[in-house]
Amino acid sequence: MRIVKSKRDLRALVSDWKADKQEIGVVMTMGALHEGHLSLVDAAKTDNDRVIATIFINPRQFDNKSDLATYPVDTDADLKKLEEAGVDLVYLPQVDEIYPNGYSTTVAVGTMQDCLCGATRPGHMDGVTTVVSKLLIQTSPDRAYFGQKDFQQYLLIQRVASDLDLSVDVIGVPTVREDDNLALSSRNRRLSEEQRAIAPTLYKVESTIADLIRQGEAVDHVLEWGRKVILDSGFERIDYLEVRSEEDLELLGDVADRDNLLNGRVFVAAWLGNTRLIDNYPISR
Numbered sequence: 001m002r003i004v005k006s007k008r009d010l011r012a013l014v015s016d017w018k019a020d021k022q023e024i025g026v027v028m029t030m031g032a033l034h035e036g037h038l039s040l041v042d043a044a045k046t047d048n049d050r051v052i053a054t055i056f057i058n059p060r061q062f063d064n065k066s067d068l069a070t071y072p073v074d075t076d077a078d079l080k081k082l083e084e085a086g087v088d089l090v091y092l093p094q095v096d097e098i099y100p101n102g103y104s105t106t107v108a109v110g111t112m113q114d115c116l117c118g119a120t121r122p123g124h125m126d127g128v129t130t131v132v133s134k135l136l137i138q139t140s141p142d143r144a145y146f147g148q149k150d151f152q153q154y155l156l157i158q159r160v161a162s163d164l165d166l167s168v169d170v171i172g173v174p175t176v177r178e179d180d181n182l183a184l185s186s187r188n189r190r191l192s193e194e195q196r197a198i199a200p201t202l203y204k205v206e207s208t209i210a211d212l213i214r215q216g217e218a219v220d221h222v223l224e225w226g227r228k229v230i231l232d233s234g235f236e237r238i239d240y241l242e243v244r245s246e247e248d249l250e251l252l253g254d255v256a257d258r259d260n261l262l263n264g265r266v267f268v269a270a271w272l273g274n275t276r277l278i279d280n281y282p283i284s285r
């Protein structure tokens with residue numbers, strides 16, 4: 001497995017592969033890798049001749065300084081996992097390789113980012129779409145893999161690739177969960193034992209809401225129930241608990257027709273101490 005830190009070295013390897021007509025898949029991460037990340041690598045290995053993983057903690061997508069300061073870093077273990085998973089190349093740039101002095105361009109997607117994490121983490125989605133655009137240009141892959149856990153991020157990146165005519169397939173990979181259905185997340189490492197026991201409430205609530213909506217219960221009513229259960233379980237704050245279209249994130253409620261509702265997902269973000277957890281679940285499961 002090659003490890004490169006500069007875009008010049010990255011380009012040299014990518015050009016060789018392209019000259020050889022090898023198809024390239026990329027998996028972008030912020031490190032502290034878990035089985036969720038490795039499922040993206042597996043998908044990329046299946047579809048492509050070469051797999052690139054990137055590890056870059058992107059300061060521009062952190063709306064909260066202490067979240068950035070406490071974001072887990074475990075590079076040696078990450079490299080071992082990526083090597084075992086059969087990754088060909090790891091791109092590990094420093095901040096000034098991505099944002100050199102004078103850097104001043106932002107890639108920002110319109111309306112779809114005005115809700116969910118885009119609304120509750122100001123600047124976050126612009127930071128994501130900017131760095132992902134740069135990493136797509138630098139790695140020039142045939143396919144790029146993103147987790148459906150970060151569903152809004154996945155949809156926005158599809159939009160960017162289409163709007164900017166980037167010739168890459170953006171592929172969404174289902175969420176990998178613990179045995180108790182907590183979605184794997186690097187931030188789970190920050191949870192205390194007590195918080196870890198509370199965390200699976202998000203899955204219980206979103207999956208129950210989906211069941212109840214499928215059975216014909218009123219959306220407003222089940223969301224109100226869900227908010228109460230989440231707060232009673234020990235979460236301090238809910239950023240959002242909503243049902244939205246999985247195509248364009250339009251808000252779905254009782255006025256929407258049944259078919260629309262069945263294309264919806266329950267989206268949730270809530271705080272346990274200083275840790276914000278997110279998850280989502282399809283109504284039509």
Ligand SMILES: Nc1ncnc2c1ncn2[C@@H]1O[C@H](COP(=O)(O)OP(=O)(O)OP(=O)(O)O)[C@@H](O)[C@H]1O
Binds near residue numbers: 029039186
């Ligand atoms: N449980 C999961 N299942 C599948 N993919 C995942 C999972 N968790 C994260 N990913 C995906 O891995 C990629 C890198 O995510 P990232 O490095 O931010 O990890 P993370 O676990 O989401 O961390 P955090 O949410 O704490 O920032 C993203 O495409 C993300 O959606």
Ligand SMILES: CC(C)(CO)[C@@H](O)C(=O)[O-]
Binds near residue numbers: 028061128
């Ligand atoms: C896609 C990403 C690597 C961009 O920094 C990040 O938002 C993430 O880890 O999901």
Ligand code: BAL
Binds near residue numbers: 061150153
């Ligand atoms: N997993 C999305 C990246 C972030 O939370 O900053």
